[in-house]
Amino acid sequence: MANRYRFYFSRDLPAAFISHLDMTRLFERLFRRLDIKLKFTQGFNPHPKIVFILPMPVGLCSKEEIFEVECEQELSSDIIDSLNKILPEGLKMLKVELATDKIQVSDMYYQCFVEAEEEFCKYFDEFMKKSPIINKEKEGKVTVKHVWNFLLSYECKKVEGNIKISFHINVVNGSYVKPEDILREFSQEYNIECRIVRVERVKVGYKRVI
């Protein structure tokens, strides 16, 4: 018998600097420590079936993220407390539910805090008006993304010595633009140094599908 559970959790510093693969490994270890039997893949190198709905880039904090895991057993209601007792600082389990449906991400709200010069927002607004493009090279393949194909809105303003830029990003066919990439593109094009202090996913919208 296998049950798919959906765990909601938040991530903040310092755990935000754990990579996606390491997050999977970390949860595998935590479940093993709690003696919870997960379902493993078959084959030479079995690994547990833990799936993060949205992969989290290194450095990203988030108010609410989701992973789903298949268990060989039923989980008792105190699982959230048990996990919270042994989670490293920065990670917090929020709730768990039995996953009977599937979910997809529809949109995301981001907040980026950067250290930059006074005039940052003026130039950033100018940059955003020019319908910017992000070229990303990965293993020799270049993907081109028009920022405004994914971006619903943004706002740039000064907050307590830092610049705060909020983005509302649309997920189109499972694809989206990362705020860090927009900022990098801007800083290269305008030759303005902007040092990221914090990137946070404030809210994620989900669609439930059957």
Add this chain to the structure above:
Amino acid sequence: MIVKDKVFKLLYDVEKPGRYIGNEINIVKKEPEKVDIRFAICFPDVYEIGMSNLGLKILYHLLNEREDVYCERAFMPWVDMQKKMQKEGMKLFSLETFTELDEFDIIGFSLSYEMSYTNVLKMLYLCGLPLESKKREKGMPIVIAGGPCTYNPEPLWEFIDVFVIGEGEEVILEIIDLYKKYKFSNMAKEEFLHECAAIEGCYVPLLYNVGYNPDGTIKSITPVSENVPPKVRKRIVKDLDTSYFPTKMITPLIEVVHDRITLEIFRGCGRGCRFCQAGVIYRPVRFRSAEKVVQYAKELVENCGCNEISLVSLSTSDYPNIDEIAREILKFAEDKKVNISLPSLRLDSTSLDLLKEVEKVRKPTLTFAPEAGTQRLRDVINKNIKEEDIYSTVKLAFERGFQNIKLYFMLGLPLEKDEDIIGIYTIAKNIREIYKDIGLKKKVRITVSTSFFVPKPHTPFQWEAQDSIENMQRKMKLLKENLKRVKDVEYNWHDFYLSKLEAVLSRGDRKLSRVIKRAVDLGCQFDDWGEFFDFSRWEKAFWLENIDWRFYSDRKRDFDEVLPWDIIDTGVTKEFLKKECLWAYESKTTSSCFERCTGCGVASFRGGICIGK
């Protein structure tokens, strides 16, 4: 907290930021204000290498068992992080509380390999401390060092206040007690160092004078005063069952080199290979009881959650009833999807069956280390592996579905002839033949790796010359050309210059400390990392100090030469090493400690299997 915030700001822009966040499972948290002594364990390499080191974890937890001590960790930042730290004017910090290292009482370096010496100096630079022991006053951290490299401490003599020789579990606590007395009184640093030298296992280099002969060899090593011991005897723990072992072991959040639980099942090796330093310095063999091994394994799996547990030792097959123990652990490990790995297993039919059973999860690569290509040369080095045994095991292995075979050899061993090199080719060829004869359809992969012999202190070959670079090159080419003729064989060889530098540093004397400092100033760091190692910089450093490196590597010593490491007493006598060396010249083998006592001298420690002999 300010340092912590500063660090985190840098992490958005560096490779693998998880190296610098601490916060691991089973990390020890204390309030720094509430302890008497703050201790920083420093590992002179990146986090992923350092956190794979068992000794570091043992000492970390052992020190933190004490309420009056808070032990934290620091690793060598990668170059990108170093640059950022430098730009921000930040010093090296600890991972537990993000405290800059010059605020600690004691800084302890773990010296696992000579190639990290430049990183030791680099880390001291990053701490903002004077490099030389003499220039560090009371109020600045005491810098100590332990680990296998301290068996020849001389190349780092200027920089380290106290070297801990041997196993640290007990001696470290004695040093802390003494340090407490020093810290909370008006005891001078010099007085502290003198009292330290009286602790068995502590070598304080400043308290010894070295005199040289006109030819550059050492004339004498003499203590500066009567109450400083003329020789420093290594420390061992007599009984592993009663000695400390942490089962709530710190477990990294990011993938490290050996990403698994390591459980030490015994210490030492009784085999006596004549090139092997570990075989001498970790003597005598001391077994951990089966009950303890199984109990620790259980606790470790429960506390760390890793998916693999590795039962480590220098020669796993020598553990009595290793199969029973492995099967006992398998009983609970299998259920939890935990793999057992058994490194350093001598391969034969019984161990193959065991491997098949315990390493269910992954298809292991079989590794053989015959070290030399012919029986004659294997007798010279006292490596007790018969060619026929390799073949019969390989055959069984192929039949059981193993497809990857790795073979390790050394080139440049004393008394080596070209036919010994051809012997390596013959072994690879015969293994390929065996595979062909079985008639399997799957592809086989045979990997032959060679490293160059590095004569190491405290071994029977400590007096030997290392091959010249030209000779190394010729031998490698000879083997390469021959191996080209065998199908499915891949040949890897170790960098010549790296072996050369290792030979220089491992048998170096005090004059090398200036060279190492020059090398660091010329930009040397991470010498063990191919992309950073640059022998020409080292050559320049030697040239600037007017020292010929060949003096240390390519020169054969007389038996009666005073060696830089003669100050260190491993328990194994020089007479024994000399006898072993002479026997090597005659290809005469010596039995293992398990058969009968070879009279090496270490029995004087009255520990392990030597008791009753």
